[in-house]
Amino acid sequence: MMRVGIVRFPGSNCDADCARAVREGLGQEALFLWHKTHSLEGADVVLLPGGFSYGDHLRAGAIARFSPIMQEVVDFARAGGPVIGICNGFQILCEAHLLPGALIRNRGIRFRHRDVHLRVERTDTVFTRACCGGQVLRMPIAHGEGQFVADVETLAELEADGRVVFRYVDESGCAAASANPNGSQNDIAGICNGAGNVVGLMPHPERAVSDLLGCKDGLPLFRSLLAAVPEAVAS
Amino acid sequence: MRITPRPGILDPEGETIGRALGTLGYQGVESVRAGRLISMRIEADDEASARDSVEGMCQQLIANPIIEDYSILIEDAE
Numbered sequence: 001m002m003r004v005g006i007v008r009f010p011g012s013n014c015d016a017d018c019a020r021a022v023r024e025g026l027g028q029e030a031l032f033l034w035h036k037t038h039s040l041e042g043a044d045v046v047l048l049p050g051g052f053s054y055g056d057h058l059r060a061g062a063i064a065r066f067s068p069i070m071q072e073v074v075d076f077a078r079a080g081g082p083v084i085g086i087c088n089g090f091q092i093l094c095e096a097h098l099l100p101g102a103l104i105r106n107r108g109i110r111f112r113h114r115d116v117h118l119r120v121e122r123t124d125t126v127f128t129r130a131c132c133g134g135q136v137l138r139m140p141i142a143h144g145e146g147q148f149v150a151d152v153e154t155l156a157e158l159e160a161d162g163r164v165v166f167r168y169v170d171e172s173g174c175a176a177a178s179a180n181p182n183g184s185q186n187d188i189a190g191i192c193n194g195a196g197n198v199v200g201l202m203p204h205p206e207r208a209v210s211d212l213l214g215c216k217d218g219l220p221l222f223r224s225l226l227a228a229v230p231e232a233v234a235s
Numbered sequence: 236m237r238i239t240p241r242p243g244i245l246d247p248e249g250e251t252i253g254r255a256l257g258t259l260g261y262q263g264v265e266s267v268r269a270g271r272l273i274s275m276r277i278e279a280d281d282e283a284s285a286r287d288s289v290e291g292m293c294q295q296l297i298a299n300p301i302i303e304d305y306s307i308l309i310e311d312a313e
Contacts, residue, residue: 062296149245
C-alpha cells in the first residue's frame with residue numbers, strides 16, 4: 001500500500017479532496033500530517049494541498065514555508081522522495097526554493113476559477129508517468145496568485161531542461177492567449193525540479209477524479225504516483 | 236521596510252491602479268508600481284544592529300528576492 005502524506009497547514013482547504021482522490025481514486029492510503037510536527041510518518045509521497053495557508057498573508061506560501069514539517073519535506077525532496085504541490089502547495093514549494101520562480105497576482109488581478117486545459121509536456125516525472133506526451137487534460141483552477149514568473153535566465157533554463165511539466169492550452173492542445181488564465185510566462189501551469197521528483201502545478205487534479213465531479217482527467221496524475229513508488233504498492 | 240516589485244516583474248496591481256487613474260482623467264501617469272510598507276517597533280542597542288536585524292528579516296521572510304526589492308528606513312532611534 002502506498003502512503004500519501006498530506007500536509008495540513010492552518011488555512012489548507014483542499015486536504016480532504018486530496019485524501020479522497022488518493023483513497024477513492026487510487027485505492028491507496030492517505031494520512032494527514034499536521035504542519036507543526038517533525039515527522040512524515042513513513043509517507044511514500046508528500047502532498048502539499050491547496051488552500052490559503054496562513055491566510056496568504058505577506059505572500060502566498062511565504063509563512064507556511066517555515067512551518068516545522070517543511071524541514072522534513074525539504075530533506076525528503078532532496079533525498080529523491082516524491083513531493084507534489086497543488087495550487088497553494090505549488091506556491092509553498094517555490095517559496096521554499098524546492099522549485100524555481102514565483103507565483104504572483106494573476107494578470108488582471110481577479111481570482112480565477114474555471115476549467116482549463118493543460119498539455120502534458122513531460123512524462124518522466126513522479127506526477128505524469130501515467131500520461132502520454134502531449135496529452136490534454138481538463139481540470140479546474142481556483143487562484144488569485146497563479147501567475148508564474150521567473151527571471152530570464154531561470155526561464156530559459158527551465159525550457160532548455162524540459163522542466164515545464166504542464167502548459168495552459170486550448171481544448172485542441174494548442175497555445176492560445178485566451179487559454180492562459182493568469183498571464184503565466186510561457187503559459188506555464190506546472191514545473192518540476194531537475195530530478196523530476198518535485199512537481200508543482202496551479203490547477204486542481206484532485207477536483208477532477210470522478211464522474212460525479214464532472215471530469216476524471218486528474219486521475220492519471222494520481223496514478224502516476226503508483227509508478228513512482230512501485231515497491232510501496234507491491235507490499 | 237518598503238517592498239516593491241523588482242524592475243521587469245509584471246505588477247498587475249500597479250497596472251490596474253494606473254488604468255483606473257487614466258479612467259478618472261489623470262493624465263501623464265506613465266507607470267504605477269504597487270508595493271507594501273511594513274512598519275515595526277523593535278528594540279536594539281543601536282541603529283546598526285537594528286538595521287542588521289531588519290535586513291535579516293527582509294532577506295528571510297519579508298521580501299522574496301525573486302520578485303521583490305526592499306529598502307529599510309529607520310526612524311526615531313532613541
